[in-house]
Amino acid sequence: MTQTTAIPISADEQPWILPNKGIVGMWCLIAAEAAIFMIFVVAYVYYLGKSLSGPTPAQVLELPILGTICLLSSSLTVHAAVTALRKGAVRRCTLALAATVVLGSAFLLTTAKEWHHLIYEIGLTIRTNLFGTTYFSLVGLHATHVVVGLLLLTAALLFSLSGRVTEHHAERLEVLSLYWHFVDAVWVVVFLVVYVIGR
Amino acid sequence: MATSTRALEAIDVTDPSARPPGPGLVYQWLTTVDHKKIGLMYIVYALLFLVIGGVQAMLMRIQLAVPNNHFIGPQTFNRLFTVHGTTMIFFVAVPVLFGFGNYLIPLMIGARDMAFPRLNAFSFWLSAFGGVLLYLSYFAGSGLYGAGSAPDVGWFAYAPLTSKVFSPGHSTDYWTLAVLLSGVGTTGTAVNIVATAFCMRCKGMTLMRMPLLVWLYIVASCMVFVAVSPLTTAQIMLCLDRYLGSHFFDTQAGGSAVLWMHFFWIFGHPEVYILILPTFAFINEIVPVFSRKAIFGYPAMVAASVGIGFVSLSVWAHHMFTVGMGPAGNTFFVFSTMVVSVPTGIKVFNWLATIWGGKVIYRVPMLFSVAFLFQFLVAGLTGIMLSAAPFDWQLSASYFVVAHFHYVIVGGILFSLFAAFYYWYPKMTGRMMSERLGKWHFWLFVIGFHLTFDFMHIPGLLGMPRRIYTYEAGRGWELWNFIVGVGAFVQGVATLIFVYNLVQSYFRGKEAGPDPWDAWTLEWATTSPPPDYNFAIEPTATSARPLWDLKHPEDQDSSYE
Numbered sequence: 001m002t003q004t005t006a007i008p009i010s011a012d013e014q015p016w017i018l019p020n021k022g023i024v025g026m027w028c029l030i031a032a033e034a035a036i037f038m039i040f041v042v043a044y045v046y047y048l049g050k051s052l053s054g055p056t057p058a059q060v061l062e063l064p065i066l067g068t069i070c071l072l073s074s075s076l077t078v079h080a081a082v083t084a085l086r087k088g089a090v091r092r093c094t095l096a097l098a099a100t101v102v103l104g105s106a107f108l109l110t111t112a113k114e115w116h117h118l119i120y121e122i123g124l125t126i127r128t129n130l131f132g133t134t135y136f137s138l139v140g141l142h143a144t145h146v147v148v149g150l151l152l153l154t155a156a157l158l159f160s161l162s163g164r165v166t167e168h169h170a171e172r173l174e175v176l177s178l179y180w181h182f183v184d185a186v187w188v189v190v191f192l193v194v195y196v197i198g199r
Numbered sequence: 200m201a202t203s204t205r206a207l208e209a210i211d212v213t214d215p216s217a218r219p220p221g222p223g224l225v226y227q228w229l230t231t232v233d234h235k236k237i238g239l240m241y242i243v244y245a246l247l248f249l250v251i252g253g254v255q256a257m258l259m260r261i262q263l264a265v266p267n268n269h270f271i272g273p274q275t276f277n278r279l280f281t282v283h284g285t286t287m288i289f290f291v292a293v294p295v296l297f298g299f300g301n302y303l304i305p306l307m308i309g310a311r312d313m314a315f316p317r318l319n320a321f322s323f324w325l326s327a328f329g330g331v332l333l334y335l336s337y338f339a340g341s342g343l344y345g346a347g348s349a350p351d352v353g354w355f356a357y358a359p360l361t362s363k364v365f366s367p368g369h370s371t372d373y374w375t376l377a378v379l380l381s382g383v384g385t386t387g388t389a390v391n392i393v394a395t396a397f398c399m400r401c402k403g404m405t406l407m408r409m410p411l412l413v414w415l416y417i418v419a420s421c422m423v424f425v426a427v428s429p430l431t432t433a434q435i436m437l438c439l440d441r442y443l444g445s446h447f448f449d450t451q452a453g454g455s456a457v458l459w460m461h462f463f464w465i466f467g468h469p470e471v472y473i474l475i476l477p478t479f480a481f482i483n484e485i486v487p488v489f490s491r492k493a494i495f496g497y498p499a500m501v502a503a504s505v506g507i508g509f510v511s512l513s514v515w516a517h518h519m520f521t522v523g524m525g526p527a528g529n530t531f532f533v534f535s536t537m538v539v540s541v542p543t544g545i546k547v548f549n550w551l552a553t554i555w556g557g558k559v560i561y562r563v564p565m566l567f568s569v570a571f572l573f574q575f576l577v578a579g580l581t582g583i584m585l586s587a588a589p590f591d592w593q594l595s596a597s598y599f600v601v602a603h604f605h606y607v608i609v610g611g612i613l614f615s616l617f618a619a620f621y622y623w624y625p626k627m628t629g630r631m632m633s634e635r636l637g638k639w640h641f642w643l644f645v646i647g648f649h650l651t652f653d654f655m656h657i658p659g660l661l662g663m664p665r666r667i668y669t670y671e672a673g674r675g676w677e678l679w680n681f682i683v684g685v686g687a688f689v690q691g692v693a694t695l696i697f698v699y700n701l702v703q704s705y706f707r708g709k710e711a712g713p714d715p716w717d718a719w720t721l722e723w724a725t726t727s728p729p730p731d732y733n734f735a736i737e738p739t740a741t742s743a744r745p746l747w748d749l750k751h752p753e754d755q756d757s758s759y760e
Binding site: 016018019020021024025028029031032033035036038039040043046047050051052126127129130132133134136137 | 314391393425426427435443
């Protein structure tokens, strides 16, 4: 049998453009992750004020202003990294990535400091009461996501330092930046629920 | 050249991939990232668990067939219904449906693989490991002390029964981790399916030209994101409770048992639709081909599917009418539950309209599809009955509920799955399944199904609660339970015939050729089984039925679009 014409190719050759699969996949992952955080937030709000013993959030929590500023501005720097890479400015991209890693790590440090204070000075752990249970699980889940994001960003930074990142990788970096923006957006929710409303 | 071969010569001229022999085969399957192989592994793995879960059901029916029976004890019975439910939902229904999706979606949209082949393999092995973990509990549940083995907390594992105090040992941990792994694997596959459907379509395959099957898998996968994640979260919380001593579901420390119910059913009810939508998808493909008509109301079908997806996310608490949510909560969930039947009704009418006036061919896939239509309707009607809160107060946790959801899952999901097996088996193996054995399978299964699940409603109405391991004589339940038991055996025999048919046809079946059903979607345009790369030349879709256009150049669908 010989190969004849393929399934008819439409006469008017319109360009056939499909969305980037990495970005679609990341949006799907974000949807699933958002549902996970949603349930933890629901549990936090539902158990507000239901602890049978102290301490309460009002007694022990303080607004994490510095950490919040660091994390939110890291969203700007990762955006700058993607924009720079799209234009082919690899050096600027590397700088912006480095700034993102530093800012993200700074946020993680402030969380670590807060946990150290709560666990060792106040004596609040995940076992203490419902507040401890919901607080450590919600903030801990977010911090885990920050750690994952930082690992990925550090990998990107190392690649970029070793000169392997080019303009062609802009879309991949965009997928990573989407994840990082999501982690930041979750922090806004956590901040409002835990430190503003819940206090 | 005859029109029927045009499709083939146009797309592919490679030989059907030869069946490779030898031990290298195992390595090849273990390391594969090919969507067809992963799909087949999903299906075979689910079939194994189907047989295991079926045997468990059989044991329970033997125990209940006569009153005051001591065939198996209460402890074993509790384990059996827990593991049976968990197996059938998480390790049969989900993997077999995603297996078909994996196999069919890239072929149907003219792609060479899924969007993320390695994620695909990862998700499969994760789910598979979950299933193994569940059964490992039989051997390792509480160490080897014999203090307890498989989980016995029921498939929805209500708190506080799952706390360390009431479930000592590790059997509940095995259950939690198995479900957790299955949930993560499912989410991975769902991400893959959505990305594949949106980003891998061949030229000309616009969204409204995709086969309906692909649409329904998109909707089901999107539901996985928002519905399976809460279950995953609830399992994480349960793990924290059991291992780190947190208090999410610890009522002693102010935790709430009702919160677990909410979290579980936020997953649990959409899950039913996650399972039923892919089976709707099979019916959408099979009914038109065997009615020799295009599907009736394609856009309405798409809209109804998306509608089901949204509405079914807000019906979960109809599992909890007896908890005491108050009139406002009850009214809302009664209403939303009744509303979800509207888009479902639209689908049923569209299938009927597709059959109406068609030249119906009653081959085995169509037989199963027709039985599906009837049985799914009945299952929906008992669903409407249970959605009325006062009616539910009477019958909650009775055998009426058990009969209802088995009617959905066996009468609906399993029947359309059988239809899908007979329909796509030729594509997957290159051989036809035996029509004669198929008819035996069909009729025996229909008889067994109706004996079991029609009559199971009656002891429920007479007040028989679910999950009891035995009952006294003289309550009027004996006859019904005996009939139910007989029906279960007829179904068991039918399933054996099916399994025999699967194996026997693989070696002795008639050569299928690329397009045995004269169908219209792209998977029939390549050889059976398809080569690793699916299509030698990337196809182009000119309408929703690309193969019809190819076979009938004088009367193309595209000229009506």
